[in-house]
Amino acid sequence: MSEVGTAENPLRVAIIGAGPAGFYAAEHLFKQKMAVQVDMYDRLPTPFGLVRNGVAPDHQKIKSVTAVFDRTAKKPGFRFFGNVELGRDVSVDDLRDHYHQIVYTTGAQTDRALNVPGADLEGHHPATEFVAWYNGHPDFRDLQFDLSQEKVAVIGIGNVAMDVARILCRTPAELAQTDIADYALEALSKSNVKEVYVLGRRGPAQAAFTTPEIKELGEMEDTDTFTISDEVELDSLSEASLAESADRGAMRKVEIIQSYAQNQSTGKSRKLFVRFLVSPVELYGDEHGHVKAMKLVHNELYKTDAGSLRPRATERTEVIEVGLVFRSIGYRGVPLSGVPFNDSWGVILNDNGRVIHPDTKEPVTGEYTAGWVKRGPSGVIGTNKPDSVATVDLMMADLQNGRYLHPTHPEAEAIASLIAERQPQFFSYADWQKLDELETAKGAELGRPRLKFTCVEDMLAAVGKA
Amino acid sequence: MKVSGILSIKPGDVITAHPQQTIQEAIGILAARNIGALLIVDDVGKLVGILSERDIVRKAVMHKGVFDLPVAEVMTTHVVTALPQDDLMSVAHTMTEKRFRHMPILDSDGELIGMISIGDVLKAQRDKYRGEIDTLETQLMADED
Numbered sequence: 001m002s003e004v005g006t007a008e009n010p011l012r013v014a015i016i017g018a019g020p021a022g023f024y025a026a027e028h029l030f031k032q033k034m035a036v037q038v039d040m041y042d043r044l045p046t047p048f049g050l051v052r053n054g055v056a057p058d059h060q061k062i063k064s065v066t067a068v069f070d071r072t073a074k075k076p077g078f079r080f081f082g083n084v085e086l087g088r089d090v091s092v093d094d095l096r097d098h099y100h101q102i103v104y105t106t107g108a109q110t111d112r113a114l115n116v117p118g119a120d121l122e123g124h125h126p127a128t129e130f131v132a133w134y135n136g137h138p139d140f141r142d143l144q145f146d147l148s149q150e151k152v153a154v155i156g157i158g159n160v161a162m163d164v165a166r167i168l169c170r171t172p173a174e175l176a177q178t179d180i181a182d183y184a185l186e187a188l189s190k191s192n193v194k195e196v197y198v199l200g201r202r203g204p205a206q207a208a209f210t211t212p213e214i215k216e217l218g219e220m221e222d223t224d225t226f227t228i229s230d231e232v233e234l235d236s237l238s239e240a241s242l243a244e245s246a247d248r249g250a251m252r253k254v255e256i257i258q259s260y261a262q263n264q265s266t267g268k269s270r271k272l273f274v275r276f277l278v279s280p281v282e283l284y285g286d287e288h289g290h291v292k293a294m295k296l297v298h299n300e301l302y303k304t305d306a307g308s309l310r311p312r313a314t315e316r317t318e319v320i321e322v323g324l325v326f327r328s329i330g331y332r333g334v335p336l337s338g339v340p341f342n343d344s345w346g347v348i349l350n351d352n353g354r355v356i357h358p359d360t361k362e363p364v365t366g367e368y369t370a371g372w373v374k375r376g377p378s379g380v381i382g383t384n385k386p387d388s389v390a391t392v393d394l395m396m397a398d399l400q401n402g403r404y405l406h407p408t409h410p411e412a413e414a415i416a417s418l419i420a421e422r423q424p425q426f427f428s429y430a431d432w433q434k435l436d437e438l439e440t441a442k443g444a445e446l447g448r449p450r451l452k453f454t455c456v457e458d459m460l461a462a463v464g465k466a
Numbered sequence: 467m468k469v470s471g472i473l474s475i476k477p478g479d480v481i482t483a484h485p486q487q488t489i490q491e492a493i494g495i496l497a498a499r500n501i502g503a504l505l506i507v508d509d510v511g512k513l514v515g516i517l518s519e520r521d522i523v524r525k526a527v528m529h530k531g532v533f534d535l536p537v538a539e540v541m542t543t544h545v546v547t548a549l550p551q552d553d554l555m556s557v558a559h560t561m562t563e564k565r566f567r568h569m570p571i572l573d574s575d576g577e578l579i580g581m582i583s584i585g586d587v588l589k590a591q592r593d594k595y596r597g598e599i600d601t602l603e604t605q606l607m608a609d610e611d
């Protein structure tokens with residue numbers, strides 16, 4: 001057979017996960033000077049990963065990136081197999097039988113645990129689930145969050161915590177302009193939430209959220225946002241490290257945080273407190289096993305050998321009443337059956353994107369990874385671009401050196417018929433585009449950017465697959 | 467971003483040598499693995515020093531027979547280490563300030579779990595800024611038809 005990458009024998013690549021990392025990888029593959037065919041898989045019928053199911057509904061503008069992904073999907077040689085899950089409908093061995101190269105871009109599907117007494121009480125949820133719920137992720141649509149509670153805590157001060165706090169504090173009118181799931185809009189419209197506490201374990205200079213996000217917290221229609229003077233005054237270590245870093249962005253962020261300490265109540269219906277230097281140490285429950293309060297310990301900062309400022313508990317504690325708690329302390333990848341995993345960091349075991357054997361640390365021929373499941377849950381959408389490009393560059397180098405899989409059935413039809421057999425209800429890109437049109441049309445009627453389908457059966461029925 | 471973000475794309479095998487090995491042997495490992503520094507561990511795997519190219523050069527100036535010396539006589543024994551949860555920005559600052567090109571990473575039990583280089587750190591910082599720019603660029607591309 002002719003060389004791989006020619007018209008007769010195109011390079012066949014499977015990309016598992018249709019989020020930003022998957023699409024950026026596909027885009028870079030199509031830029032190569034060779035014949036390439038990409039089959040992109042996703043366990044959901046809908047593409048775009050966290051751009052659809054993570055990015056906050058009140059951040060519509062950023063979602064326009066999907067237009068660029070659409071362009072990649074139009075390339076000849078691109079196919080989408082939605083509603084097909086690796087591990088459920090296809091196995092790694094199936095892929096090895098049909099492709100020269102495989103790229104895992106499955107993102108971070110779960111969250112990091114919070115190990116404090118009372119963590120298993122009802123009313124304590126991972127932010128990951130709340131986020132997926134309000135965004136209409138089919139696996140999470142049936143969850144219930146007790147929004148009859150008046151006081152809510154969000155643990156962590158990253159951008160996800162900011163999203164969660166905003167969504168809890170937005171008015172029904174603000175939310176109604178977004179593509180938030182209809183059931184979530186309904187539930188949040190009836191919400192009884194009056195006070196939200198966002199809890200950071202370190203100080204303002206170490207906050208993980210970015211400047212536009214903290215600024216936005218202070219600009220909500222019916223929520224007053226506060227910080228507490230004592231907590232936002234910089235300690236000497238933070239002051240020194242901020243001065244040394246000469247990071248103007250970080251200084252601006254601290255200024256905004258400090259300015260909220262001056263805020264006076266303007267009589268808005270909700271109050272949002274961003275707290276610093278506090279860690280939850282225990283959740284207390286009522287007689288029904290439902291969380292009713294949280295014990296916080298106040299922290300001080302110390303400098304590690306390497307120069308980082310870390311929190312250390314002091315003697316001072318405090319109990320706050322809360323009936324609903326979200327932990328927003330980071331996402332985490334889950335292992336894929338048949339793919340080596342690095343349990344320490346919750347990523348696929350890899351060397352700069354090449355999947356490696358756990359014992360020998362040698363590359364597994366033809367298998368690669370990119371995005372959050374490669375490097376961990378950090379960075380914005382665009383961060384995945386250089387990350388995926390770096391992985392594809394390694395794939396090209398390996399191809400040059402003859403290191404790729406030799407599938408028994410490299411023909412594009414072979415895998416298509418296998419999938420049709422295993423998952424007859426797979427979604428093609430055309431199916432998705434039809435669904436997309438329906439969603440935007442339904443949204444337009446209501447003056448919303450889109451009205452999402454949130455249930456796989458409904459999605460299937462809408463495109464005539466049920 | 468944290469130090470763990472760099473470790474997550476590394477194989478996780480730390481390249482080490484023993485204090486009794488010769489500099490000749492150590493150079494062999496540095497060259498074969500294409501690295502700039504070796505972590506020196508004792509018999510139970512405890513970190514006792516770091517041997518960088520620079521340590522060897524510095525010793526060679528005064529000592530012609532440097533190749534035959536044991537690593538223990540040339541290595542730096544005061545090793546500054548980092549934790550996976552350390553902020554990358556602070557670690558970067560410490561490394562540039564103190565002119566360390568390598569930083570061993572220990573877990574909270576003091577076990578050696580990896581090493582990062584100044585190159586890794588600078589690349590991670592660059593990627594962070596590039597991420598912002600690439601997001602904007604993707605949005606701009608989306609707006610053109």
Ligand SMILES: Cc1cc2nc3c(=O)[nH]c(=O)nc-3n(C[C@H](O)[C@H](O)[C@H](O)COP(=O)(O)OP(=O)(O)OC[C@H]3O[C@@H](n4cnc5c(N)ncnc54)[C@H](O)[C@@H]3O)c2cc1C
Pocket residue numbers: 016017018019020021022041042043044047048049050051054055056059062084085086087105106107108109131160163331336370371372373378379380381382383384601
């Ligand atoms: C709540 C939240 C809000 C965010 N907001 C922003 C923002 O406003 N702006 C910004 O720039 N960045 C934002 N980000 C960051 C951005 O979303 C990520 O950087 C990016 O989505 C990571 O891309 P990825 O492709 O690695 O993973 P993902 O986007 O998670 O995509 C992974 C895909 O793989 C699929 N998959 C998983 N397992 C399987 C399997 N076994 N078989 C088949 N398919 C599978 C999933 O269904 C998913 O579609 C946000 C992140 C979160 C969590």
Ligand SMILES: NC(=O)c1ccc[n+]([C@@H]2O[C@H](COP(=O)([O-])OP(=O)(O)OC[C@H]3O[C@@H](n4cnc5c(N)ncnc54)[C@H](OP(=O)(O)O)[C@@H]3O)[C@@H](O)[C@H]2O)c1
Pocket residue numbers: 114155156157158159160161163200201202206207208209213279328329330331377378379380
């Ligand atoms: N608008 C946007 O652009 C947007 C929106 C959402 C997400 N994102 C991106 O997506 C990525 C993930 O966001 P994220 O918010 O999930 O993660 P993140 O930015 O890593 O923030 C995690 C937060 O949790 C805290 N935390 C971790 N463990 C804790 C513990 N045991 N107790 C208390 N606090 C703890 C961290 O504090 P320490 O710093 O002290 O560890 C940090 O404040 C980020 O890169 C983010 O920028 C971007």
